[in-house]
Amino acid sequence: MGSLFRSEEMILAQLFLQSDSAYSCVRELGELGKVQFRDLNSDVSAFQRKFVNEVRRCDEMDRKLRFLFNELEKVGIETRKAGNITAPDPQELIDLESKFEVLEAEVKEINTNKETLKRNLLDLIELQFILLQTQSFFQEAEQYSTLITGQEPGGIERGVISDTEEKGLLEEGRARSDMGLTSQTNFMFVAGVIAQERLATFERVLWRACRGNVFMRQAPIIDPLEDPTTGAMVFKVVFVLFFQGDALRTRVRKICEGFRATLYQCPETQAERQEMSIAVTNRIADLRAVLRTTEDHSVTQLEEIAQEIDVWQQKVTKVKAIYHTMNMFNLDMAQHCLVAECWCPVEDLEEIQTALVRGTEESGSTVPSILNRMHTPDDPPTYFKTNKFTKGFQNIVDAYGIATYQEVNPALYTVITFPFLFAVMFGDAGHGLIMALFALTMVIFEKRMQGSGGEMFGTFINGRYIILLMGIFSIYTGMIYNDVFSKSLNIFGSNWNASYTNTTPDYVFPSDCSCPDVCVLHLEESETTILPTQAQLFQDPYPFGLDPIWQVAENKLLFTNSYKMKMSIVLGIIHMLFGVILGFFNHIHFKRYINIVAEFIPQILFLLCIFGWLVILIISKWIIFYEDLNTAPSLLITLINMFLKFGMSPSVTCDDPGTDDCDFDDNQYSVFSPTAGAADAQKFFQIFLVIIAVACIPWMLLVKPIYLYVQYKKNKKLGYSRQIDTGSDLEPNDAETEYIVHHEDDEQPKHKSKGDEELGGQIQEEEHFEFSEIFVHQAIHTIEYCLGTISNTASYLRLWALSLAHAELSEVLWNMVLKIGFSGVSTKLFTSPVVFIDGIAIFALFAFWAVLTIGILLIMEGLSAFLHGLRLHWVEFQNKFYDGAGYKFAPFSFEAILSGKEDE
């Protein structure tokens, strides 16, 4: 059985693991990644589980590693990626713990050292700035004090504080500068540095709290300084405060403290200041040297860590995952073993067994671990073994719903149908080629590109095989449509014979002929429309796809529209029919034989009688040549009349003979032959089809509920007389047997899990059996299906619509952009063509055309065709058979955990 056709057969197994070998067994299983454990302690809260201490130790190690990672990131050291590292033995954990402990302590110590050094450096740098700035303040003051002798005092402040300031300061300033002349020691000052954003409030509070008796000078430090604790860059301002008296001094100091300004001792005389400045410069140089060596040391240490950290991280993550898993196990006290339950695929049981043996051997335990098959009424998880090619298609299906266990998986067919339906909408060989080449590069360089390029591009990379197939199929459909960037390729030479002379004027049709099924070619030059004879039509067709002569025909659009529309219907009906047939395989597999009789057969009859007939009509009309165009019947009207007029009306009934339309109102001709006999025969056949189709509706609606009801009654009778042998008068495989099997719980329990859950479930709980419920359910299904066939068929017309839109857009783009370049721009401006201008124009126009082609036609049209294709699969195709009520197999796998893809 192909693994993609149905999901893997799963069993629930019970594992008995000796407590000393459990760890290594789980480790082996984690490396294998084929087992999904069930949480047996779901009612126990996280901190009361058995291995919570180990998990916690891992958390602690994790935290330390995170700290180290952060440090590495801060310094910008790349970590070395290690290969796959096996999880360490539990004993090794202690070594790791102590190692991390030491490393964390070391790194922290270096960091504190570095921080202290940086803080010192910052202090010194700030002091240097203060000295520099105060120097200029004091110099200014001295200059002024010499200048202002005999002049109006207060000039110092003029430069700093506007005249509108309060008088107090001016007076104070005056007093101070007076004093400055007499003795400089009488007023005091503090100097410091404050963060720029605090400056404004700082000034205001100073002013208010000291009633304007403090004079402030400030100068910004132009370069931002690094905050040693946070590492952020901050802008700071140097300030000097002048004031008098000790009371003010304490107050000012308090305010400075409140605003987190750092104050520095600044000598009063200039000589001292200069001396200090030199000392500070020297110390800064020293400190920088020390800091550099510390940093070098820290970098070397971190580099060492960077070599190993990935190994550690993997180890810790794995150990944590192992204990996490072991927390889900039951503890069997009596036998000193852990009991686990897990889902595993039957196919891989061997591997799991060997992994267990390996695990037991590694731990040195003599008692083997035991794997027991269990029987359970629970639904097993759905597990498809995909490879890199099928994964994308499986994802398309999974996005709609995970398949129910063992039901037919549409992904298998989606591999081909999806790119094909896409290509029908995206039919242009040129665009397809670009797309295929793009995908091909991604496929070729897939190893290098994996995991790069962000979310947007990542999606493309993940879907590279889908895109590749879409591209290739687009080339194919493009060749059929004979569209390459909206132009046709004339590979084999057109088989249209233009030398044919028009002798029968009756055949000349207006160019807006609404009956485009017949090849009416309107050549541009001759202005005549020519109708071929039957012989000409069938003697020598163009070998592959559309004849390129259509490119110049005026009724090209009419023809392609008709062709594409009919093709969409045909494709859609084939697609849906296939869906219904897949449902048959589901019924067979799940042994729901009643569904075959009560659902599958009427469904397929209904579909075939209405739309299957339509397909036959379409194909016939393609093949058959109509001598007289008036005898070519309209299929739409035929189909409508089949229902409304119960077959086909044999004679023309035209309410208003004056209009031409009435020719097509009623169809008096058969599709197959213009004779009246054929028309009659078709009519009767159609009546027959309608009767069958209508009969299918009550069939679908009633048979199943009635059958179930009868079974239920029978079953109930049986239930009252349990002693009677159960299997004797029942069919062996229907839902009832399951019911009994379930209750007696002895034979064939495996059969039950495969059985019809829906029916089984309904009948298992006798009390809940309600006829009305089942009937309503069935009624909904029936209505959905019958209306669905019609609306879904109409929905497939999107194939035509999108294909039309694509072809038209690319043609418009060609005609409006690139064609202008080819036709020579300069001839429109000048009398004779100028090659130079034409060259530039064509260069620019080509660029424009190429950008639009990629942006609109490839990406946007591609996305829209993709979405429509997706919809056709999800809705029109999958609702015919797909349940999608399963849940995904999520094995315990280190690989998944480490790559962070585990779904929690």
Add this chain to the structure above:
Amino acid sequence: MPHPFAIWLSGRDFKMFQEYVFNVDHGYLEGLVRGFRSGILDRTDYLNMVQCETIEDLKLQLAATDYGNFLQNEPSPIAVTLIDEKLKNHLVVQFRYMRAHSVPDLSTFLDYITYSYMIDNIILLITGTLHQRQISELRSKCHPLGSFAEMESINIAATPAELYSAVLVDTPLGPYFKNCISETDLDELNIEIIRNALYKAYLEDFYKLCQSMGGETAEVMGRLLAFEADRRAFIITINSFGTELTQDDREKLYPTCGKLYPDGLIRLAKCEDYEQVKAVAECYPEYANVFSGAGTNPGEKTLEDKFYEREVELNVQSFMHQFHFGVFYSYMKLKEQESRNIIWIAECIAQRQRAKIDNYIPIF
């Protein structure tokens, strides 16, 4: 900036239409806060937490809630104060995000929420400096939502007048402070009076603001603030027994935006013991309930807890309305109660006082 259409409408004074345009400006934040609300711990979370044996267990338990890995980078052992700080931080981050994305009137409203934290911080700092604590030490204890630039220079002030003129005059609390300037110096009692006077002014102002906003906000916030005002009145009265506070002074501290105003407050002012307060509460059915079950005996809940319970109830109710700002206020209050609960449980675990561990106030 508010949406032009909303401005146009408000310019037209169409108070009655504000529900229609509420989502234009505040829809995102209301949605956000309702989402945050769903993250508030429920009964099962508390039941699980109560079973914890150690703080480590509690950490593990909290990791499964909306708090997520908020403690994951902390080395064990974890101190309760650290949990407190982290919880506070968690809320502050959420609040700041909402404040940053808000436009008037919501931003004004959110600012008003922070004023109560500012009052708390000021009182904390004054009390701290009174007890000769270092500002840097007190700094870490202040609530981050209530911090403002001038806050830390508060220790320069020796009298309330100075406090006002030097520090608070520019802050939003300035206007509230005007009534307290008369006090002569800062001692324990005066600080308490200042706190209550500030709260009174703040609550009344907030109440006025909400009423001026009209609509659902006025209705919901009116109820919440009235309760807050009445609770303060009761607590002030009860706490004033046996202190030097005169009845007149006491009356001045009662916020007047509650349901007790005016009759209840007059009667409260005359109360002299707990029984009389209870008698006043009897006249108001909702407060009668609060007082009826309260007591200090074991097995009984304290009056404070009963008030908290009632507060939680009211705040939960405000989420039943839509198109109003009350949800933001209520969210903050509920989250604070949640922090108190978690801290209570953590303390009980840390101090091995398991008997009292159930005295938390569940929210949902």
